[in-house]
Amino acid sequence: MSTPVLEVKGLRVEFPTRRGTLVAVDDISFSIAPGEVLGVVGESGAGKSLTGTAIIGLLEPPGRVGAGEIRLEGERIDRLDNDSMRRIRGRRIGAIFQDPLTSLNPLYTVGAQLVETIRTHLALDAGAARARALSLLREVGIPAPEARIDHYPHQFSGGMRQRVVIALALCAEPRLIIADEPTTALDVSIQAQIIQLLKRLAREHGTAVMLITHDMGVIAETADRVAVMYAGRIAEIGPVREVVRNARHPYTVGLMGSIPKLGAGAGKHRSQLVQIEGSMPRLNAVPAGCAFHPRCEKCFARCTRERPEPIRTGANLTACWLYDEQSTVA
Amino acid sequence: MTSKALSHESQGPPPLLTLDGVGRDFDVSRPWLNRVIEGTPRQLLHAVDDVSFEVRKGETLALVGESGCGKSTLARLIVGLYAPSRGRIEFDGVEISDPAAHVKTARMRQRMQMIFQDPYASLNPRWRVREIIAEPILVLKLWENAKQIHQRVAELLTQVGLAPEDGEKYPHEFSGGQRQRISIARALSGSPEFLVCDEPTSALDVSVQAQILNLMSELQARLGLTYLFISHNLAVVSHVADRIGVMYLGRLVEIADAQEVFARPKHPYTRMLLDAVPDLEMSGRQRTPVAGEVPNPLSPPTGCTFHPRCPHANERCRSEKPQLVWRGPTASACHAVEEGRI
Numbered sequence: 001m002s003t004p005v006l007e008v009k010g011l012r013v014e015f016p017t018r019r020g021t022l023v024a025v026d027d028i029s030f031s032i033a034p035g036e037v038l039g040v041v042g043e044s045g046a047g048k049s050l051t052g053t054a055i056i057g058l059l060e061p062p063g064r065v066g067a068g069e070i071r072l073e074g075e076r077i078d079r080l081d082n083d084s085m086r087r088i089r090g091r092r093i094g095a096i097f098q099d100p101l102t103s104l105n106p107l108y109t110v111g112a113q114l115v116e117t118i119r120t121h122l123a124l125d126a127g128a129a130r131a132r133a134l135s136l137l138r139e140v141g142i143p144a145p146e147a148r149i150d151h152y153p154h155q156f157s158g159g160m161r162q163r164v165v166i167a168l169a170l171c172a173e174p175r176l177i178i179a180d181e182p183t184t185a186l187d188v189s190i191q192a193q194i195i196q197l198l199k200r201l202a203r204e205h206g207t208a209v210m211l212i213t214h215d216m217g218v219i220a221e222t223a224d225r226v227a228v229m230y231a232g233r234i235a236e237i238g239p240v241r242e243v244v245r246n247a248r249h250p251y252t253v254g255l256m257g258s259i260p261k262l263g264a265g266a267g268k269h270r271s272q273l274v275q276i277e278g279s280m281p282r283l284n285a286v287p288a289g290c291a292f293h294p295r296c297e298k299c300f301a302r303c304t305r306e307r308p309e310p311i312r313t314g315a316n317l318t319a320c321w322l323y324d325e326q327s328t329v330a
Numbered sequence: 331m332t333s334k335a336l337s338h339e340s341q342g343p344p345p346l347l348t349l350d351g352v353g354r355d356f357d358v359s360r361p362w363l364n365r366v367i368e369g370t371p372r373q374l375l376h377a378v379d380d381v382s383f384e385v386r387k388g389e390t391l392a393l394v395g396e397s398g399c400g401k402s403t404l405a406r407l408i409v410g411l412y413a414p415s416r417g418r419i420e421f422d423g424v425e426i427s428d429p430a431a432h433v434k435t436a437r438m439r440q441r442m443q444m445i446f447q448d449p450y451a452s453l454n455p456r457w458r459v460r461e462i463i464a465e466p467i468l469v470l471k472l473w474e475n476a477k478q479i480h481q482r483v484a485e486l487l488t489q490v491g492l493a494p495e496d497g498e499k500y501p502h503e504f505s506g507g508q509r510q511r512i513s514i515a516r517a518l519s520g521s522p523e524f525l526v527c528d529e530p531t532s533a534l535d536v537s538v539q540a541q542i543l544n545l546m547s548e549l550q551a552r553l554g555l556t557y558l559f560i561s562h563n564l565a566v567v568s569h570v571a572d573r574i575g576v577m578y579l580g581r582l583v584e585i586a587d588a589q590e591v592f593a594r595p596k597h598p599y600t601r602m603l604l605d606a607v608p609d610l611e612m613s614g615r616q617r618t619p620v621a622g623e624v625p626n627p628l629s630p631p632t633g634c635t636f637h638p639r640c641p642h643a644n645e646r647c648r649s650e651k652p653q654l655v656w657r658g659p660t661a662s663a664c665h666a667v668e669e670g671r672i
Contacts, residue, residue, distance in 0.1 A: 043535035044506075156624050187396035187562065189620045192606040196619065214535065217608030218567075243609065258540035260565040262592060262607055272547070273540035273569065279505050 002033035003074050005175050005208035006055065010068035013047070013054050013232075015283075017062070022283040024050050026232040027068070031311075032176070032208040037199065039223030039240065040212045043255075045280055047232040052178045054078075055210070056093050057085040073175060082255045093122040094169030094207075098181035100161035104153040104170075110137075110164045111149035114171060121172035136167040140197060157189035166197065173205065180212045195222050216259055222242050228252045231281055231291035238316030248318040251276070251292045290321065298322055346385035346524055346556050347408065352379045352417035352427070353580075358628065375628055377403040379418070379580040380572065382654070385524070385634035390550065392571035394587070394603070396624055400580040401560045405528045409444045410435070421524070434488040440470050443517035447529035448648055449509035453501040459512055460497030463487070466520035487513040491545060507538035516546065524556045531566060543570060560652055564607050568592055576600045579627055579635040596662040598640045598672070634665065642666040 013025035032038045042048045044142040048161075054061050055070055057080070070078040072092060077085065089095070097103050103264040108193055114133035118124060124132065126306045137145035140163040153161055153202060162182065171214040179198065183191040199222055203210045211223055219226050220240060228249065236249040247253045257274025281287060287294055302321050310317035311324055358363060359372040371494060379402040385391045393401045406412045408419060410426065419427035421442065426435040440448035446452040453462055466472075473479050474663045484494035488513040499510055510530060517525055530546070531539040549555060561567050565600070567574060568588060575585040576597065584597040595601045605617040622639035626630055633654050644665075652663040666672045 125347050159623055178433070187624070188564070188606040189396060189602060190623060192608070192620045194445060196610070216536070217610045220610050221608045255537060258537045259610060260543070260563070260569040261610055262568050262604070272544050275544055276537045277541075279507060280536065286413075309617050 002034060002179070004033050005036075005073055006210065007031040007071040008051075008068065009071075011051065011054060011065065011070065011215045012060065012067040013050050013063060014066040015063050021066075021176075023286070024063070024232050024283055025054065026286075027069075028229075028232075028234045030227055030234065030237060032210060034175070034208055035202055035206040036225065037202050037209040037211055037223045037282070039219035039226040039253075040210060040229060041214065041216055041219050041226055042229035043214060043280055045231075045283075046229040047233070048214075048229050049180055051229075052095075052180050052212050053208060056095055056178055057082075058089075079124055090117060090174070091172045091313070093176050094171075094174035094177045096162075096165055096169050096177065096179040096182045100158060100165045100185065104152055104161065109152055110152050111291065112147075114164075115166060115285055124168075133167075136170055137164070137200075140164070140167045140170070141193070142167075144154045159193065160187055162186060162190075162194055163197065167196075168202065174207065175209045176210065177202075177214070178210045181214070182211070183218055184213065184215070189216075191218070192221075192272070198222060215314040216244070216256065224244075228255065231286050232283070233291060233309070233319060234317075235292065235320070236316055236318045237310070238318075242315045245323075246314070247294075248313045248316055248323060250296045250298050250322070254295075289321070292329050343386040343388060344386045344424055347385040347558070348418075348420040349408075350382050350418045350420070352378060352381045352404070352407060352414050352419060354400075354407055354412055357417045361549055373628065376580050377627070378407065378414075381577075381580075382417075383575055383582060385558055387523075387558060388550075388554055388556055389572040390570050391557050391573050391575060392559040392561060392562055392567040393575045393577055394567050395577035396562060396628055397571055397604075398624055399577040401562075403579050404577075405526045405558065405560050405612070406649050407441055409526050410439055410460070440520060441522050441566055442524040442526060443520055443522040445513050445517050445525060445527045445530045445533075448533050449506055450533070452513055453509055453516075455501055457500070458497065459487075459499055459501065459504075462501070462512060463497070463516050463519050466516060469521050472520065480518065481517075486519055489518065489549070490515045491541075497642050499651065505538075506534050507541055510534060512537075514542075518549070518553070523554070524558070526558045526560070528560045529562070530559075532561065532563065538670075541568070546570065549609075564603060565573055565610075576603065579624065579630055581635065582654060582661065583636070583664070584660065584662040585654070590659050594660070596657075596660045597636075597664045598666070598668045599636050600662075602639070625664065634663075636647070640666075642672050644671075 009029045011025055011028050015022045015024060040048045058160055065078050069076055077088060111133055115129045117131040117133050134145050134149060137149060142148050142160060142163055183194050195218060213219060223240045226240045226243045228235045230251050236243060236252045243252060247256050252276055253277040276295055289305050290303045290308050293299040307319050308319045310319050313323045354377050355374045356377055359474045375387055395401050405413050413429050414427050421438045424438050426438050439579045463483045463486055466481050467479055473482060487494050487496055492511055512594055531542050542604040559570055572587050574591045576583050578599050584600045595604055602620055606620045631638050633649045634647045646665050652665050654661050654663045655668055
């Protein structure tokens with residue numbers, strides 16, 4: 001395979017506080033190939049958004065990258081100064097956030113915002129930039145772009161606004177798009193359209209996409225591979241089909257079981273949903289050993305002492321001692 | 331049509347709640363001076379329009395629809411937070427929608443409670459949990475004796491899976507799921523028979539959502555509760571509902587047993603909603619791509635409001651408003667279904 005667009009190795013995001021350092025993202029590694037969509041899924045506080053923010057270099061102090069490295073097309077970007085990072089953001093990494101209303105400036109027309117972004121990153125004159133803005137709007141599926149380009153964000157519906165945000169992220173043909181909960185604020189019927197759009201764009205442009213969401217359904221529809229995060233660590237990573245159908249980590253198994261599914265036998269006489277007792281630990285009280293062990297039904301002595309490293313299980317990497325030969329022998 | 335729709339529904343357990351042609355308008359006109367100067371008329375938003383259905387004792391009726399379809403307005407109409415502009419709401423045979431009779435209806439309203447979506451906004455941050463839970467008891471004067479109230483609060487906390495000692499804490503000390511448990515305990519403290527749950531799990535993480543949904547079905551079985559469950563998430567609804575009503579732009583477009591809705595959806599909008607749900611099982615089931623968006627409710631399309639997005643729309647759909655009609659086990663408001671075109 002060619003060089004991955006994004007390669008993250010041993011990334012650690014920490015927040016120094018008076019009462020010690022909180023580690024929000026702890027030693028995670030993954031990579032994304034060109035044209036690939038990597039889903040990052042997890043519940044609130046799992047560290048999935050912080051991973052994204054760390055990659056685009058927008059961690060708010062006192063948050064900082066404590067260890068590890070981030071490489072964009074082989075070039076290390078986690079040690080860059082603000083100016084060089086700013087040139088990368090928008091040019092080589094595009095970002096899409098959850099709330100399309102707060103990502104757009106309400107005082108400028110969408111055309112002005114697109115043209116500004118295009119001219120910041122590409123050497124185009126005003127006319128060519130506007131033409132590019134129009135073609136981007138057309139590409140993301142905005143009807144009658146010639147009329148809509150001079151409208152203000154409030155004149156667009158939520159779904160259309162999110163399309164504009166996607167167009168903004170695409171302005172300079174970035175190699176990597178980080179989409180943080182891009183469909184969470186949208187209704188299901190609009191969500192389905194945005195998912196299709198993201199998939200199509202990744203395929204046609206060969207853009208790598210890191211799709212951060214709490215919604216396993218969105219991942220199943222969109223992603224090629226998925227990383228399941230829990231308490232700042234990757235519990236399991238692998239091809240989406242494997243993770244959805246054949247989850248290995250007890251947390252993934254519980255997570256999949258707790259999602260209500262459509263299907264035969266609707267009605268409440270269906271079996272109860274799988275329930276994971278308790279909740280995710282707070283950052284200042286992440287348990288020793290495997291962070292999931294207090295909630296895990298299959299927990300044994302080793303889980304409380306030693307932190308599991310990712311272990312190859314079929315096509316997946318699973319951070320769970322259950323799959324380590326040594327512990328099964330013991 | 332209303333009486334026809336109701337007569338079909340009357341089979342089975344007796345209805346606890348009956349809505350008959352309920353509608354609610356909101357005045358969203360510009361200020362008077364602007365209207366006079368610009369010569370613009372008053373503008374009414376029909377948030378809920380001509381909705382009729384029954385909720386039977388002991389069942390869970392779920393209302394689903396996208397943002398702006400009027401499902402939350404309907405919940406507020408039922409619990410009396412809004413007064414209906416048109417139509418009748420009856421609870422256990424007594425009309426509760428008449429504001430003039432509020433003394434009589436107050437007794438009926440004690441028997442229903444509401445659970446809200448956002449457990450962060452619906453609990454007073456300055457009250458201890460035991461005060462929050464005891465408030466309905468005090469307001470409804472169910473118990474006067476402090477010791478009895480204390481005991482009842484402890485019992486309620488245990489019932490929702492918290493510890494009696496948690497009553498001394500403040501809401502901020504709890505996670506989202508635990509707060510939703512507190513809201514449920516508060517709703518149960520008035521010993522209601524009927525709970526209106528407005529998106530009770532949509533602010534929660536999935537594993538916590540599963541805990542709350544399981545708790546709700548457990549409580550229903552134990553206390554014989556009747557639920558009106560409002561949600562935008564069809565998968566959640568498929569787990570909790572006995573019957574499902576689908577709303578679009580303020581109107582009920584389809585209502586039937588849950589199995590029926592999922593196995594044989596009738597209204598094109600219901601079919602579209604089902605197709606929009608992500609395919610988690612990756613079964614590769616056949617789906618038609620979703621098109622279009624919900625129109626502006628201030629200027630809804632003529633005729634059937636779904637016609638601009640509907641693949642089966644014809645001239646009649648563009649001009650004539652369809653009524654909810656029973657055909658077999660399903661009532662739907664669609665000309666194409668009625669004519670047997672789909």
